Amino acid sequence: MNEDEGLREEMRKAVADFLRAEADPARRRTAMDSDDGYDRSLFERGVTELGLGGLTVPEACGGLGLGFAEAAVVIEEFGRAVVPSPVPDTLVAATVLAEAGEPAQAVLRRLATDPVAIAVAGLAGPVGVDGGRLHGTARAVPHGARADLVLVLGEDGGVYLVSPAEPGVTRTAHWALDHTRRLADVEFSHVPAKRLAPGDDLARRLVDLVRIAIAVESAAAASACLEATVAYLKVREQFGRPIGSFQALKHRCADLAVAVHGALATARYAVRCAASGAATDSSGDDVATVAAIAKTVCTDTLMSVAADCLQLHGGVGFTFEHDVHLYLKRGKANQVLAGRNAQLRATLAAKL
Amino acid sequence: MTADDAEFRAEVRAWLTEQLTGEFADVAGLGGEGREDEALDRRREWERRLGAGGWIGLGWPVEHGGRGASLAQQVIFHEEYARANGPGRLLHMSEQLVGPTILAFGSAEQKRRFLPGITAGETLWCQGYSEPGAGSDLAGVRTRAVREGDEYVLTGQKVWTSLAHVADWCFVLARTDPASARHTGLSYLLVPLDQPGIEVRPIKQITGTSEFNEVFFDGARTPVANRVGAEGDGWRVAMGTLGFERGVATLGQQIGFRRELDHVVALARRNGAFDEPELRDRLVRAWIGLRVLRYTAVSTLRSAGSSVSGLEASLSKLQWATWRRDLGELAVDVLGEDALTVGESYGLSPEQTLFLFSRADTIYGGSNEVQRNIVAERLLGLPRG
Numbered sequence: 001m002n003e004d005e006g007l008r009e010e011m012r013k014a015v016a017d018f019l020r021a022e023a024d025p026a027r028r029r030t031a032m033d034s035d036d037g038y039d040r041s042l043f044e045r046g047v048t049e050l051g052l053g054g055l056t057v058p059e060a061c062g063g064l065g066l067g068f069a070e071a072a073v074v075i076e077e078f079g080r081a082v083v084p085s086p087v088p089d090t091l092v093a094a095t096v097l098a099e100a101g102e103p104a105q106a107v108l109r110r111l112a113t114d115p116v117a118i119a120v121a122g123l124a125g126p127v128g129v130d131g132g133r134l135h136g137t138a139r140a141v142p143h144g145a146r147a148d149l150v151l152v153l154g155e156d157g158g159v160y161l162v163s164p165a166e167p168g169v170t171r172t173a174h175w176a177l178d179h180t181r182r183l184a185d186v187e188f189s190h191v192p193a194k195r196l197a198p199g200d201d202l203a204r205r206l207v208d209l210v211r212i213a214i215a216v217e218s219a220a221a222a223s224a225c226l227e228a229t230v231a232y233l234k235v236r237e238q239f240g241r242p243i244g245s246f247q248a249l250k251h252r253c254a255d256l257a258v259a260v261h262g263a264l265a266t267a268r269y270a271v272r273c274a275a276s277g278a279a280t281d282s283s284g285d286d287v288a289t290v291a292a293i294a295k296t297v298c299t300d301t302l303m304s305v306a307a308d309c310l311q312l313h314g315g316v317g318f319t320f321e322h323d324v325h326l327y328l329k330r331g332k333a334n335q336v337l338a339g340r341n342a343q344l345r346a347t348l349a350a351k352l
Numbered sequence: 353m354t355a356d357d358a359e360f361r362a363e364v365r366a367w368l369t370e371q372l373t374g375e376f377a378d379v380a381g382l383g384g385e386g387r388e389d390e391a392l393d394r395r396r397e398w399e400r401r402l403g404a405g406g407w408i409g410l411g412w413p414v415e416h417g418g419r420g421a422s423l424a425q426q427v428i429f430h431e432e433y434a435r436a437n438g439p440g441r442l443l444h445m446s447e448q449l450v451g452p453t454i455l456a457f458g459s460a461e462q463k464r465r466f467l468p469g470i471t472a473g474e475t476l477w478c479q480g481y482s483e484p485g486a487g488s489d490l491a492g493v494r495t496r497a498v499r500e501g502d503e504y505v506l507t508g509q510k511v512w513t514s515l516a517h518v519a520d521w522c523f524v525l526a527r528t529d530p531a532s533a534r535h536t537g538l539s540y541l542l543v544p545l546d547q548p549g550i551e552v553r554p555i556k557q558i559t560g561t562s563e564f565n566e567v568f569f570d571g572a573r574t575p576v577a578n579r580v581g582a583e584g585d586g587w588r589v590a591m592g593t594l595g596f597e598r599g600v601a602t603l604g605q606q607i608g609f610r611r612e613l614d615h616v617v618a619l620a621r622r623n624g625a626f627d628e629p630e631l632r633d634r635l636v637r638a639w640i641g642l643r644v645l646r647y648t649a650v651s652t653l654r655s656a657g658s659s660v661s662g663l664e665a666s667l668s669k670l671q672w673a674t675w676r677r678d679l680g681e682l683a684v685d686v687l688g689e690d691a692l693t694v695g696e697s698y699g700l701s702p703e704q705t706l707f708l709f710s711r712a713d714t715i716y717g718g719s720n721e722v723q724r725n726i727v728a729e730r731l732l733g734l735p736r737g
Contacts, residue, residue, distance in 0.1 A: 230732045245735040247725070253732055254724035258670045262644045265651035283646070293640050345636045349626075352617050352639050 008073045015077040018050060023083045025323060028180075031084050036146045037173075037182030038084040047115040052087055054112035056095040061105060062112035068095050068209065069275040072216050072268075079217025080224040082326045084180040086117035086143040088217060092209045093118035093151045096159070099205060100196040107149065107161060119144040120210055121186050122153030123338045129154040132195070134162065134188035140337065144184030145173035152193065153207070157200030160193035167191075178333035180326055208291040210338050212270045215294035218302040218334050219263040225302075225327040226256050229309040249312060256305050263301035270294035285351070292348055296341040303331035360421075361428045367405055368436035376401065383440030386705040388563040391439070392518055396476070399443045403473025408447050412455060416463055417471030423603075423656055427649075430604020434611070442515065446470045446477040450523045453540070453593045457581045466542065480510040480524035480543070480567060481590065488722045490525070491534045491587065495569060497526035497541055502576050504528070504541060506549075506569040512716070516552045516565040519545055524569075525590050528583050538586035542578040549573065559708045560698040602668055603649045606642065609676065612706060613642055616683045619703070625686040634682050641675045663731055666723040673713035673720065680710035 022042050023031075031039035047053040056071050057063020071091040078087055094111050097104040110116055121127065121138035128136035134152060144150065150169075152160040164171055168191040176183045196202055230253055233244030243249055273281055273290045280286050285293075306327035310317040317324045335341050372380045379398050382390045402408050411426050412418025421429075441447075451470045454462055469475035486492035495508025506526055516522065522543045529537030545552070549572035554562035581589040617635055620626040626635065648671060652664050683703040684691040691707075694700055700708065714720045728734045 230734065233734060242735050245737045247737055250728035250732075250734050250737075251721065251724040253734060254670070254727035257727050257731055258667055261667050262648050262671060265648040266644050269647040269650060283643070285643075293643050297640060297644055342633070345633055345640070348640065349632050349636050352626075352635060 004069070008070060011070060012073045012077060014050060015074050016080075018046065019077060019081045019083060023081055023085075028081070028083060032179050038086060038143060038146070040146075042083075043085060043087065043117060044115040046085075046087060053090065053094065053114070053116060055091060056098050057108045057112045058098055061098075061108040063098075063108065067275050068212075069271055071095055072213070072271040072275075075213050075216045076220040076267075079220035082180050082221055082224075082323070082330055084182070086119065086147060088213050089120050089142055089210075090116070090118045092206070092213045093120060093149075095209060096151070096202060096206045097161075097196070100159070100202055103194065103196050104161070116148045117143065117146065118149045118151055119147035119184075119186075120153075120206065121150050123207070123210060126153045126155040127160075127188055129156045129158065129160075130190070132192060133190045134160060134193050135190050137185055137187045139185050140183045141186050142181050142183060142337070144186050145171045145182065150186060151206065152188075153203050154195070157203050158195040159197065159202045159206055160195055162188070162191060162193045166193075176333065178329040180330060181333060204288060207338070208287050209274060211291040211295040212267070212274050214334050214338055215263075215267045215270055215291070215298035218298040218331065219260070219267040221327055221330055222256075222263055222298070222302040222305040223260050225306050225309050225324065226253070226260055228323070229253070229312050232313060252308055252312065256308055259301045259305060263298045266294050266297045289348065289351055292339070292344045295338065296344050299331065299334040300341060302327065303335055306331045354424075357422075357424055357428060360425050361432060364407075364429050364432040365436070367407075368432055368438060371401060371405075372436050372438060379439040381437045381439065383442070384705075385440075385709040386559045386561050386563075386700060388440060388515070388561070392442075395439050395442050396473075398439055399441070399473035399476075401473065402443075403471055408443065408473055409451060409467070409471045412451070412467075412471070416455060416467045424653055427604045427653065431607045434605065434607035442476055442518070443470065443473060445479050445514070446475055449479055449593050450477045450521075450542075453523070453589060454580060456592055457540075457589045461577070462542075462580065475521060476515065476519045477521045477523060478513050478516045478519035478545075478567075479593075480513060480522045480526075482512045483509060484511055488719055490590070491538075493525050493527055493538060495524065495526045496530060497524075497528050497539060498530075499528070499576065503573045504539075504576060504579070506541070506543065506572045506574070508569050510567040510569075512555070512564045513552075513567045514564045516545065516567050517554055517562075521545060522567065523580075523593075525586050528586075532584070535587040537584050538590070539583050540580045540586040540589040541574055542580065543569075543572060543574040547572055558711065559700060559705060602665070602672065603652065605672075606646055606649065609642055609645070609672070609679075612676075612683075613638055613679060615702070616679065616686055619683075620686045623687070623690075625688070631682075631686060634685075638675070638679055638682060641678075645672055645675060663726070666718070666726045667731070669718065670720055670723045670727070673710075676706075676713050677710040680707035683707055 027039065051064055052074060054063035055066050059065035074091060075088045078085055097108055119141050121141040121144060124139045127134050127138050150162045150164055152162055154160055168189045170187040172185045174183045233249060234242055236243050270290045273287050281290065306324065310324045310328055313322065313324055316322050376398055379391055379394050383395050406419060407429065409418040410421040410429055414420050447470060451467060454466055481490060483493055483495060485494060495506060497504040497506050522545055524541045524543050525538055526541055527537055528539040549570050551568040553566045555564055555566060556562050620631060620635055625631045684707045687703055691703060694704060729736060
């Protein structure tokens with residue numbers, strides 16, 4: 001294990017411990033039913049105690065100066081616990097802002113010290129831009145209603161940073177199929193906004209990192225869901241023995257383990273590609289291609305793992321009280337968010 | 353990849369290219385699946401050339417004729433071999449199964465006697481494990497080996513013995529204690545095939561060709577000195593071999609998979625199948641699946657030391673064998689009616705061969721069901737039934 005990996009393992013442990021203590025299942029339930037849709041105090045403590053907000057902020061701006069590889073470790077742990085939180089999107093946004101450089105200096109300094117939740121808008125279709133003003137509606141923005149700032153994908157290929165407090169921004173909060181990720185429609189009516197960079201590289205980067213972040217949390221969630229299910233199969237008895245001893249169930253779990261193994265490898269591979277700075281990998285794939293592959297593979301895996309895990313729990317799996325439905329709903333939502341998987345595969349066909 | 357690995361890859365590529373476009377151009381691409389008997393003499397010469405070039409037993413210690421190469425370099429060799437369209441290997445069981453077993457469990461004398469023949473590309477070994485009554489349940493082995501003086505005398509039958517019809521030696525799991533049952537009382541014996549008391553009969557496969565055989569032992573003999581490990585300890589030795597079988601070579605085979613997929617995609621583009629949305633989506637899924645196989649192999653290499661664990665190997669086998677079986681079905685669907693006729697005497701096209709042969713991938717070397725049991729019990733810790 002090299003030095004970087006050692007650091008990441010320490011971070012992983014710290015975040016896992018933090019979430020175990022502060023986001024236990026009962027508090028997670030309270031958070032997902034609250035007005036915010038997430039636990040604001042957990043977010044604030046994550047920022048102040050673990051330094052999550054400033055993780056990818058350059059040291060010159062007061063942050064820790066780490067990269068997407070470290071952010072991904074945090075996202076994995078939040079994914080494992082299906083915690084309702086704007087932390088993953090905020091980390092992605094902060095990574096992209098750090099890469100935007102000078103135009104984002106002020107917000108980066110804020111991120112390093114204050115709890116600032118950032119939502120990413122425009123993934124379901126970019127927002128109109130006319131003479132430096134945003135107009136139109138960004139649909140299905142994760143945690144969009146309670147975010148402190150919104151990073152907007154414009155139809156001109158630009159990325160814009162907007163405060164929802166600006167006149168002309170209207171947010172409509174929705175309860176979501178995924179109980180752990182509240183969505184909002186964010187409407188802009190001729191809102192002046194600052195474009196962070198010329199060209200469309202930053203927008204592409206933002207989309208890639210969002211997709212990889214979804215892949216990472218999905219693979220981790222699938223892994224956690226399978227672990228919990230296997231633990232249940234070892235203790236649940238029917239016909240006088242643990243049901244996990246029945247071959248039909250064991251084989252199903254083995255197939256899920258193969259899928260999880262592949263999904264984790266895929267998600268981590270995509271993270272390394274995104275963090276490496278190389279234009280292409282040894283297969284000649286660019287980061288956008290790897291991100292699209294990872295997004296489809298990992299979200300399909302979470303969906304199928306959660307679906308089977310619900311079935312393996314029997315009637316208990318159909319109860320609201322049990323957590324398995326949180327994974328199922330997250331899986332379905334992640335298949336759809338940031339580019340439906342069928343649509344991504346249709347795009348990937350050009351690579352064959 | 354390190355600079356050393358890049359240099360190693362360049363060395364392998366240059367050597368293979370020189371051989372396979374020069375003196376051995378005639379064997380390039382021969383002896384693949386369903387064509388195992390193609391150009392046998394030339395392919396044995398090719399194995400000797402590989403041996404002379406120092407390419408057999410790459411990961412073995414230098415004192416036993418190897419190069420002490422890292423896992424990454426062994427994978428590089430397999431990748432480059434596939435890329436160069438090298439012929440089907442005749443010595444793969446020699447190099448990947450019995451060789452590592454002798455290295456791990458053999459005596460100093462056995463290492464001196466048997467390993468040089470393998471690294472020189474000379475000795476062709478086959479595997480005598482499965483029997484009509486002992487397939488997935490290998491502990492049901494009934495072939496007997498009775499001691500007479502300083503020899504064992506073998507009686508029984510092995511089955512699915514690949515290449516037995518051309519092999520020089522067979523490594524045999526036999527019951528040396530007639531009163532024993534299951535995993536006890538078995539021994540791992542090295543048996544010369546060229547002797548009276550051994551009959552090899554080819555088995556015709558669903559492809560119409562014969563790659564594996566039945567082997568009948570009726571009074572065949574081998575010296576006691578050819579037993580690997582202690583008498584009665586054969587199960588442990590054989591399990592070591594299975595671990596090797598499910599190991600390193602599979603990491604390097606993806607170049608070959610890539611070639612097969614590219615071929616199917618090219619066919620689909622040519623005949624218009626690519627424009628059918630359902631087939632196109634299946635092709636994209638196959639393409640993505642192969643990427644996942646690669647990412648998984650990369651992850652295994654990153655975490656593995658010098659060898660691949662049996663567990664990783666089981667996960668990988670389930671993953672690739674299922675992927676390839678699906679590709680075989682897709683290849684036929686892409687070809688449509690063109691895939692429905694075969695040549696004279698059931699002569700198969702590469703796509704038809706892929707479709708039929710990939711059914712074996714999920715069976716040999718531990719069926720998918722056995723691999724699932726291994727993953728469920730050893731990785732997930734689910735109780736035995």
